[in-house]
Amino acid sequence: MASILVSVVGTITATYMFLYLLLHISQDTKEPPAIVTQIPFLNKYGLPIYTLRLPFSRIYIANDTELLPSIQAQWRAISFSVFTANTGEQLGMTKTSRETMERGLMDPDSFSISWPKYMQPAMVPGEDLDRMNKISIEAIASATKDLSANGTARVGLWQWTHDIIIRSTSKAVWGPQNPFEDEKVEEAWKIFEPGFLTLNIFPFASLLFPQILRARERIATAMVQYMRRDGPKSGSGLVRRLVEHHTRFGLPLEDIARSQIGIGFAVMSNTAPCALWMLYHIFSDERVLEDVRREVAKLVETRTEEGGGVETATNVVDLSALQSSCPVLLSTFQETLRVRTLSPGVRMLLEDAVVDDTYLLKKGNLLMMPAMVHHTSAPIWGPDANLFNHLRFKDNPRLGRTAFRGFGGGHVLCPGRFFARTEIMALAALLLLRFDVMPAGGNGSSLRRRIPRRSRASLFQITISRWSFDLEDQRI
Numbered sequence: 001m002a003s004i005l006v007s008v009v010g011t012i013t014a015t016y017m018f019l020y021l022l023l024h025i026s027q028d029t030k031e032p033p034a035i036v037t038q039i040p041f042l043n044k045y046g047l048p049i050y051t052l053r054l055p056f057s058r059i060y061i062a063n064d065t066e067l068l069p070s071i072q073a074q075w076r077a078i079s080f081s082v083f084t085a086n087t088g089e090q091l092g093m094t095k096t097s098r099e100t101m102e103r104g105l106m107d108p109d110s111f112s113i114s115w116p117k118y119m120q121p122a123m124v125p126g127e128d129l130d131r132m133n134k135i136s137i138e139a140i141a142s143a144t145k146d147l148s149a150n151g152t153a154r155v156g157l158w159q160w161t162h163d164i165i166i167r168s169t170s171k172a173v174w175g176p177q178n179p180f181e182d183e184k185v186e187e188a189w190k191i192f193e194p195g196f197l198t199l200n201i202f203p204f205a206s207l208l209f210p211q212i213l214r215a216r217e218r219i220a221t222a223m224v225q226y227m228r229r230d231g232p233k234s235g236s237g238l239v240r241r242l243v244e245h246h247t248r249f250g251l252p253l254e255d256i257a258r259s260q261i262g263i264g265f266a267v268m269s270n271t272a273p274c275a276l277w278m279l280y281h282i283f284s285d286e287r288v289l290e291d292v293r294r295e296v297a298k299l300v301e302t303r304t305e306e307g308g309g310v311e312t313a314t315n316v317v318d319l320s321a322l323q324s325s326c327p328v329l330l331s332t333f334q335e336t337l338r339v340r341t342l343s344p345g346v347r348m349l350l351e352d353a354v355v356d357d358t359y360l361l362k363k364g365n366l367l368m369m370p371a372m373v374h375h376t377s378a379p380i381w382g383p384d385a386n387l388f389n390h391l392r393f394k395d396n397p398r399l400g401r402t403a404f405r406g407f408g409g410g411h412v413l414c415p416g417r418f419f420a421r422t423e424i425m426a427l428a429a430l431l432l433l434r435f436d437v438m439p440a441g442g443n444g445s446s447l448r449r450r451i452p453r454r455s456r457a458s459l460f461q462i463t464i465s466r467w468s469f470d471l472e473d474q475r476i
């Protein structure tokens, strides 16, 4: 017994010594200081960038916002595309397509670097975007109408928000033939969405978690059918551009269909939690609620109509004014992103790179620019950096500049930011106008239909008169 103990302790000690030496011998003096080998009282360091050492790799953490422009300028060597390029296997694509996706990761014309840029025209303010936002808002409006039918509805707020974002977004993206309209596909998505990470992390995950794979195949089958039936033709500009791009690179129909599952993550997986937190911050704080409700209430007009001696009144809200006339709601949205975004900003070093002419980052390692770090920096946001202040961005939507990472930054800037912002603000506005939202004792929320004071109107109508609003906030 004792000898086993000795040999175990001996092995551990030897391994420890080996790793310790490995860590220290391989540290270049020009690399950011390593801190993992010390007791991690991180706050005593005050480093602009540091290295977390793992035995055979390291992670650089960019801690000072001032380093970000230099990092972002070197987007070829400090790569984001490498991660999207590697999803082919988890999505079940053929080897040939996977190779296409993984080729030329430092070349702007390569598959994986070019597709996010290729779809951009469909996602910046313009006709394609207007159409998508209109469809998504109509879907949200119809869901809130269903909810108000019974006066009061009890829902799990996350469940409800997640469902509604899946429905409204997928309809806006894929159009009338939207595969997610099929309940079985929606159910499969709810299994595959959280399961995707599992597939990434565990070797043999496909053997260990067959239900995740089954869910994926169900969605894939529906997507293939969508492609065969010419679904993209009546879908969004986004889908059409992506199909066009992938076709040019020679991807077969089946793999283009599978790539759309990946797009599902981009369009739905960030939007749903963001929408939930936005609602949470609005409805859990009286001051926020009062401020934003006052603002959106101004968009409502009561119209009366005579018909057969009966007068009917309708509350009409024009949501195209949402972006231009609701600075507090917009500020609340940005503050929600600032406080809640978990984006780690992970990059892979495809080549050695020198940041700010000072720090050497070595090929093959990871770099992170955690949003949390840059969103809570007191020098940038002030002494209340850790508090939620819904008015923070009211007079300056570009506050914080590079430090605001809610939609990324530099070359990797979220092309979906305009769409997501409008969708979430519209969702919040409709709930604000139509419901009182209250906690329903532990396991849900109660949404009670709201009839505005001073209004005789019993009907509610949503219009979208003019869409191409200006968005001065084109963070680049």
Ligand code: HEM
Residues within 6 Å of the ligand: 080, 081, 116, 117, 123, 238, 266, 267, 268, 270, 271, 274, 343, 344, 345, 346, 405, 406, 407, 408, 409, 411, 412, 413, 414, 415, 416, 417, 419, 420, 421
């Ligand atoms: C509230 C919702 C959303 C949030 C918070 C969000 C957030 C982000 C963030 C933080 C990044 C950068 C990641 C990084 O720096 O590592 C990003 C990139 C991206 N987002 Fe979004 N996103 C949202 C919605 C959307 C939507 C609706 C689309 C639909 C087109 C989309 C498509 C993309 C794509 C394609 C990229 C990669 C861009 C590139 O490689 O250049 N996102 N998003």
Ligand SMILES: *[C@@H]1O[C@H](CO)[C@@H](O)[C@H](O)[C@H]1NC(C)=O
Residues within 6 Å of the ligand: 035, 042, 043, 044, 045, 046, 047, 048, 050, 063, 064
């Ligand atoms: C990161 O930056 C903050 C703020 O400047 C600082 O307090 C902290 O010590 C830094 N972290 C490390 C590990 O150096």
Ligand SMILES: *[C@@H]1O[C@H](CO)[C@@H](O)[C@H](O)[C@H]1NC(C)=O
Residues within 6 Å of the ligand: 146, 147, 148, 149, 150, 153
């Ligand atoms: C409204 O009530 C009816 C009857 O109780 C029920 O069938 C229906 O699902 C409810 N609708 C909503 C949106 O809760």
Ligand SMILES: *[C@@H]1O[C@H](CO)[C@@H](O)[C@H](O)[C@H]1NC(C)=O
Residues within 6 Å of the ligand: 154, 155, 443, 444
């Ligand atoms: C809340 O939980 C209780 C017991 O845990 C359950 O009986 C009730 O149906 C739940 N309500 C909702 C709206 O889910």
